[in-house]
Amino acid sequence: MKITYPHMGSLNMILKTMFEGINVEVVEPPPVTNKTLSIGVKYSPEFVCLPYKINLGNFIEALENGADTIIMLGGIGPCRFGYYGQAQKETLIDLGYKFNMIILDPPHGRLVDFLKELSSYFPDVYWKDALKAFIFAVQKMIIADKFEKKLLILRAHENEIGITTKIFEDYMEKIKNAKNKKELDSIYKEGLEKLKQNATIKREIQLKVALVGEIYLMLEPFSNLDILRSLNELGIEVTKTDFLSDYLINSAFKLPQRMEFKKYAHGYLERDIGGHGLNTVANTVKYAEKNYDGIIQIFPFTCTPEIVAQGIIAKVSSDKNIPVMSLSYDEKTGEAGYQTRLEAFKDLLERRRLKNIKKY
Amino acid sequence: MSKKVGIPKGLLYYNFYPMWKTFFEELGAEVVTSSDTCKKIIDDGIKTCVDETCLPVKTFMGHVIDLKEKGVDYIFVPRVISVERRRYLCSKFLGLPDLVRNLISDLPQIIDMKIDYYRGEEFMEREILRVGKLFVDGTSKIKDAYEKSLKRQRTFECIIREGFSNTEAIKIMEGKKLDANTKGDLKIALLAHSYDIMDDYLSMGLINRLKNMGAYVLTTNMIERDKIEKGASKLQKDLFWNYGRDILGAGKYFIESEDVDGVISVSAFGCGPDSITEDLLERDYKRDGKIPFMSITIDEHTGEAGLNTRLEAFIDLLRWRKGEIMA
Ligand code: SF4
Numbered sequence: 001m002k003i004t005y006p007h008m009g010s011l012n013m014i015l016k017t018m019f020e021g022i023n024v025e026v027v028e029p030p031p032v033t034n035k036t037l038s039i040g041v042k043y044s045p046e047f048v049c050l051p052y053k054i055n056l057g058n059f060i061e062a063l064e065n066g067a068d069t070i071i072m073l074g075g076i077g078p079c080r081f082g083y084y085g086q087a088q089k090e091t092l093i094d095l096g097y098k099f100n101m102i103i104l105d106p107p108h109g110r111l112v113d114f115l116k117e118l119s120s121y122f123p124d125v126y127w128k129d130a131l132k133a134f135i136f137a138v139q140k141m142i143i144a145d146k147f148e149k150k151l152l153i154l155r156a157h158e159n160e161i162g163i164t165t166k167i168f169e170d171y172m173e174k175i176k177n178a179k180n181k182k183e184l185d186s187i188y189k190e191g192l193e194k195l196k197q198n199a200t201i202k203r204e205i206q207l208k209v210a211l212v213g214e215i216y217l218m219l220e221p222f223s224n225l226d227i228l229r230s231l232n233e234l235g236i237e238v239t240k241t242d243f244l245s246d247y248l249i250n251s252a253f254k255l256p257q258r259m260e261f262k263k264y265a266h267g268y269l270e271r272d273i274g275g276h277g278l279n280t281v282a283n284t285v286k287y288a289e290k291n292y293d294g295i296i297q298i299f300p301f302t303c304t305p306e307i308v309a310q311g312i313i314a315k316v317s318s319d320k321n322i323p324v325m326s327l328s329y330d331e332k333t334g335e336a337g338y339q340t341r342l343e344a345f346k347d348l349l350e351r352r353r354l355k356n357i358k359k360y
Numbered sequence: 361m362s363k364k365v366g367i368p369k370g371l372l373y374y375n376f377y378p379m380w381k382t383f384f385e386e387l388g389a390e391v392v393t394s395s396d397t398c399k400k401i402i403d404d405g406i407k408t409c410v411d412e413t414c415l416p417v418k419t420f421m422g423h424v425i426d427l428k429e430k431g432v433d434y435i436f437v438p439r440v441i442s443v444e445r446r447r448y449l450c451s452k453f454l455g456l457p458d459l460v461r462n463l464i465s466d467l468p469q470i471i472d473m474k475i476d477y478y479r480g481e482e483f484m485e486r487e488i489l490r491v492g493k494l495f496v497d498g499t500s501k502i503k504d505a506y507e508k509s510l511k512r513q514r515t516f517e518c519i520i521r522e523g524f525s526n527t528e529a530i531k532i533m534e535g536k537k538l539d540a541n542t543k544g545d546l547k548i549a550l551l552a553h554s555y556d557i558m559d560d561y562l563s564m565g566l567i568n569r570l571k572n573m574g575a576y577v578l579t580t581n582m583i584e585r586d587k588i589e590k591g592a593s594k595l596q597k598d599l600f601w602n603y604g605r606d607i608l609g610a611g612k613y614f615i616e617s618e619d620v621d622g623v624i625s626v627s628a629f630g631c632g633p634d635s636i637t638e639d640l641l642e643r644d645y646k647r648d649g650k651i652p653f654m655s656i657t658i659d660e661h662t663g664e665a666g667l668n669t670r671l672e673a674f675i676d677l678l679r680w681r682k683g684e685i686m687a
Pocket of ligand 1: 453553
């Protein structure tokens with residue numbers, strides 16, 4: 001059996017660690033490129049959202065490289081992600097591929113159920129090994145996310161454009177290949193030190209922006225044209241409101257986070273509407289109240305829950321007097337005017353800060 | 361003086377109007393609907409919504425604005441979460457009242473009744489009472505009104521199953537006499553969300569066009585439940601959108617039963633769920649190849665001429681297959 005799965009930010013690193021920990025062979029999907037995207041676009045329904053298209057591209061490239069088993073997440077709706085796997089499977093069958101597809105529908109509860117379901121596909125694997133592999137994978141994920149959080153602040157201060165990104169990528173590769181927890185910790189320490197040394201620029205007006213929106217777009221840099229890097233390179237510190245570790249922990253255990261979201265969104269959106277709609281509204285309110293300079297919402301073109309959220313956060317923006325910019329992405333985004341929009345947003349935020357300074 | 365409740369003629373209006381109307385009338389309110397969809401309504405909707413919003417939701421916003429301009433005391437914008445166990449509607453229905461409130465200013469009071477049959481009867485009862493209290497005090501009076509409205513809904517659904525479109529059935533319930541249209545020598549299944557095909561303006565009179573070309577049209581709502589269930593049981597994984605599931609289920613059923621001459625699916629531009637269901641449906645029909653299939657996407661720019669040409673070509677194909685046109 002040769003396993004593959006879709007790319008989604010650091011997911012690759014985690015799944016690889018986990019499967020190799022139980023001696024299952026992995027065929028990593030090749031890194032997402034424009035080629036991946038155009039393969040995906042070619043075989044996807046025209047109006048389906050961008051993540052679907054990239055996923056499909058990943059699958060085809062991985063099958064071409066010899067994978068024979070695809071692992072995909074499912075869902076219970078109402079976001080259409082929950083039915084991606086089924087539609088993609090049919091497409092791949094019609095294209096003539098021979099493969100097995102395992103679609104993991106989220107357990108209506110706990111992490112243990114999820115592991116059990118997974119282990120039923122690998123009868124030769126010892127439960128204890130699997131658990132060990134899983135724990136180590138989670139440790140990596142947590143370190144990787146912590147590292148990225150630092151990057152998103154420090155890169156706004158880098159001494160030379162591109163240098164921190166380079167350091168970050170090097171160290172992420174090291175994290176990916178780390179063999180044990182001790183190694184992991186020292187890689188992190190060293191990497192952070194390096195980032196700091198290369199990010200010492202200070203600005204009179206330091207802008208802070210929160211990035212909200214749909215989870216895939218937020219986690220997979222290719223899909224959002226690496227907006228985090230663009231913003232950082234414009235000198236803006238960014239808080240990304242979703243990380244894989246948060247996501248897995250929150251969807252595996254039903255944590256109080258949901259309650260927190262409901263509290264923040266109250267008055268604007270009164271219930272979960274599927275996807276990340278509620279998170280988007282809640283986070284917009286939350287960071288507006290934390291006095292961030294602006295909010296940017298990113299999501300796939302035609303994403304239903306995010307469109308509802310977009311309408312609503314426009315109101316939050318005027319109520320709480322904070323600029324909000326919504327960007328939706330499809331395969332054509334970035335062709336024209338995209339970078340200009342980011343720059344214009346930055347100018348707007350700067351002008352607002354200047355005005356406020358003058359007031360006092 | 362009785363209070364005026366406005367019901368927008370959009371989205372699930374076509375599925376539940378008789379029920380909602382009865383409920384409010386039994387509570388002593390006067391029910392008004394918005395005008396039929398027209399250019400102004402659509403333009404108002406487009407101006408209010410973000411660009412990518414699907415056409416049916418934009419249109420709905422236009423209808424809310426129409427009611428606001430007409431002057432009513434309340435506008436009924438239900439939050440329809442689920443009408444069947446474990447199945448939901450699209451996110452936009454789940455957030456509809458929030459969307460309306462945040463997008464349109466100076467509204468009269470919105471009645472945002474939650475409709476969630478998944479949560480069980482007790483939940484519904486609480487919602488009914490909460491809404492009913494806006495009009496009358498007595499609990500039993502409210503429950504009565506609800507019971508009556510449910511009964512009306514059942515009658516309404518029966519009429520549709522006899523072969524009337526939802527719009528026709530609404531007219532019949534209001535006392536009009538109409539003949540069921542089961543004539544026509546071609547039988548065509550029209551698989552779509554009700555609001556995509558029942559609104560004559562949005563669909564450019566699709567159903568009538570087909571009728572005039574000699575077809576007998578069968579909509580998803582006219583198809584018996586057991587047929588849909590039979591089709592849906594062939595899904596690899598049960599679909600969690602109930603209307604999408606009805607569409608796919610009916611589609612799968614007709615592939616097997618072969619008792620229609622052709623199948624047309626209609627979806628709105630920008631519809632999230634349809635982008636998936638449409639693809640699955642089309643794939644099924646292509647693989648099987650026995651029944652001709654056509655899909656139509658409606659958006660605010662769909663032209664009548666283009667639509668007619670496509671319909672005519674499709675009808676010709678069906679006739680030709682029936683051997684009526686000599687090749
Ligand atoms: S199901 Fe589609 S057309 Fe209907 S409201 Fe949702 S996105 Fe719009």
